Amino acid sequence: MIKITKPTLQKALIAGFFSAFTIGVLTVLTYKSTLGYFLAGSFGSSMVLLFGFPESPFAQPKNVFFGHLITALVGVIFVNFIPLPIYINIALAVGAGIFFMILLNVVHPPAGGNPIIVIIGSASYDFLISPIIFGCIIILLLAILINKFILKKNYPLK
Template sequence: MARFQHMLRLAIPGFGGFLAIWLAFGIGEATRLTLVMAPFGATCVLAFALPDSPLAQPRNIVGGHVLSTLIGLCVQTAAGTHAWSMALAVGLAIWIMQLTKTVHPPAGADPLVVMVSGADWSFLFSPVLLGSALIVLIAWGYHRLSKARYPKQWR
């Protein structure tokens, strides 16, 4: 019985991640907006399995994704897409997230997503800003229902 309870406890964050991505796709279809990108899967790991982590706080999730994507878009616009420019964008994203105290490891992939996909500036709004904010809101509601305190801090 104890093993089953342990397995169930471990499944709960997985259900949170399922719910966040499923709702983001559903809301996206209803509004004709893209609200999901690959790094959001890793964001869900932090937001639902490690909600106490500083890396899972709203400032880090939204700020990290927005800043890293912005850097990817700027580097892509200024230098094009090359191995060196993708590496530069990732390095700059890491640096800027540290400077702004918005470190969010999944956001380190955002410049690569931008540059490999050839994303345009609208990508910053949808899926990045809207999608990351939606994950935070879903995580907030989810953890409130489970009586957990999330976020530890909003800023």
């Protein structure tokens, strides 16, 4: 039997609420404005870290922003310049994205899915600007405001 403690329940409720709020903001901007796309599938899993485990090194702004940007860029490069079958391109692009995140010390595990999204969708370089760059900026602004000023957490870590 699973025992749910009050602190766990509180943490789960807070993370769920602020994750829904943040993705809701991106969704409204995407579907109710003419500003462009702000949603990427991998942003959903970023919410787990940003609002459930903001103290994690993987949830820090540098990791979130550059992890998403690098892996999406790898996906776009594979779509445009590596003429291999999709099942090989996806595997190689995910591996290359993880390689570069670790090499550059900007690991953000949810970003590992970006090459899959990019290659399946045949996304162009525009995908890097919208949704990746603009979406990450909004996500990080909300994560900093919510974690630091509303939840009074030490986020981002120094």
